[in-house]
Amino acid sequence: MIYGIGTDICDIRRIRASLDRHGERFAAKVLSDGEMANWKSRSARWPERGVRYLATRFSAKEAFSKAIGLGMRMPMTWRLCEIGKLPSGQPVIVLHGELKKWFEAKNLSAHITVTDESEYAASFCVVETRAPLPVQTSPNP
Template sequence: MIYGIGTDICDVRRIRASLARHGERFAHKILSEAEYATWQARSARWPERGIRYLATRFSAKEAFSKAIGLGMRMPMTWRACEISKLPSGQPVIVLHGELKSWFEARGLSAQVSVTDESDYAASFVVVEKN
């Protein structure tokens, strides 16, 4: 049974501007430790790819927060929600701390899809009650 659906589109230029204004503090606020390490590696090789990575994570977390119906209120936080990937490349949501406990207590599962183009990143999340 569907619990919630969330979608988000993010202007990559807005993420680029926030990164220019706030530096790595912005990335630290949005990304989990694992995501941050990936962002640093991608940014070092190709800065634009790093910006798009950050935009897709921002978008996916926004979509997830909408799908669970909390928005960005506790226990939903940027860093408690991680967008990882399976060996196949399929994106998956990995939750941490209080958010993980809250999500599991409700018997929920989530599917996520992310995409990006030069100027936009978009995400779609479906949360189901098991």
């Protein structure tokens, strides 16, 4: 059953302007430690690729925060929500700390997609309530 749906579109120029104004501090506010390492690596090779990476993560976290109905308030924080990827390249949401505990206690699962084009990054997130695990009973003798 669908718990919530969230979408976000982000102007990449706005992310670039924030980076110009605040430098790495802005990225450190939005990205988890793992994402930060990836952002630095991409930015070193091709700065524009780093900006797009940050914009897609920003957008994905906004969409997720809307889908869970919290916005950016506890336990939802930028750094406790990470956008990872499977070996296939499919993006996945990886949660940490209190946000992970909250999400698991509600028995939720999430699906995320991200995309970017010349001036915009966009994301769409669907959060579902997982079916409860069946109760196992021991067979009667």
